[in-house]
Structure formats: structure tokens, C-alpha cells
Amino acid sequence: EAQVTQNPRYLITVTGKKLTVTCSQNMNHEYMSWYRQDPGLGLRQIYYSMNVEVTDKGDVPEGYKVSRKEKRNFPLILESPSPNQTSLYFCASTLAGATNNEQFFGPGTRLTVL
């Protein structure tokens, strides 16, 4: 089944404790992105990657890091989480050149930073 998976789905952590949220897609998509969703703000892009070893900042990159060592994986790293990073996070992938730019989203990771 074609899908984007994220782990963990739920995470409660404390300020300053490094964490990684994994994202994996099995569709051989070139493009991958991370978004955060907050009430009243919709989806805001954190980082995106156009291919292996190619990453760039989105609209809200502060406090986050990403890497793209393999095509299928795009982990999101919070080196020192803070309470304002409490949010719902989505990973998405897109096939390069897709006419409709369709993004396939993972199921989301709900992060709480105390």
C-alpha cells in the first residue's frame, strides 16, 4: 500500500530533550516536506527536500533540523524542544513533475513539550 508513515504518533516530552520524528514514504517520491498545524494558522511548512541531500527552509524553520540521506526517509529533528513547538506535525511527499502537485500526507505526530 502506497503510504507515508510517521513515528511516533504521539509524544510528550520536556523542554530541552532532543527528539526525532521519523517519516518514510514508499512511493519513490522525490519531494518531501514537514508541516506543523496550529489552530487558526493552517499548515505551515517547516522544511522541504527536493531530493537526496537537498533540503531547504520553509516558512517556520527555527528550532528544527532535517536530513535526507535516503530518498524514502526525511526525519525531523528538534535539538532542544521548547513549549512553543507543541503542535501537530505532518510529513508529506510529492512526485516530482506531478501535474496536480498532490502532496501525500502522513497520519500526523502530536507533540507536546512541557
Added chain:
Amino acid sequence: GQQLNQSPQSMFIQEGEDVSMNCTSSSIFNTWLWYKQDPGEGPVLLIALYKAGELTSNGRLTAQFGITRKDGFLNISASIPSDVGIYFCAGPSYRNNNNDMRFGAGTRLTVKP
């Protein structure tokens, strides 16, 4: 920037009623997309529009891309309980090869049986 402004923010309707929501921007978009997010899940693409003025239907959904490429609407006819969710308009930014997707803040739809 290329922001998308959606309205209304939320809607509470009775099953069977029609729904209309819209989205505007001060910037031009090449492609106009509508996504739906079911409770507890990630967004899923509903409709994609490519041409200015394009009107398209998909079952009970009807969407149009504005003639100026700066706005669009989504209509849902004869709503049913499974229409509940958040609807987002979206469009690719010019910042790179269309991987930078901009989303509106969403319209949260509640359907009362």
C-alpha cells in the same frame, strides 16, 4: 507573501444542507487545490484546478478557480455526516519547483445529523 485567506473559519450545518466556502489571495497561483482533513488524519487532495475560471465537479463537490487566479470556492451539496472535517485551499508558491505549498488556515465543517 503568497498567503491564502479562507472563509468562513467554521461552519455548523444540518445534514442535507449545501455548503459554500472560499479562499482569496493577493498573489497569483498557477494551480489551485482543495484538501480535506478528516479528524485525526492527514489532509487528502479533493480537487485540483489549473486554468483561470475553471469549474470542475467531483460527485457532490464543485470547485472553481477564479478568473484572476487569486481566488476560488468549494461547494458541497446535500451534506452528509462524513463531510465533517477541515477543508484547506492550497497552491504552490513560486519559490521553487512547486514543492513549496501554501495552505489556507482551513474551514472547519460540522454536520449535524
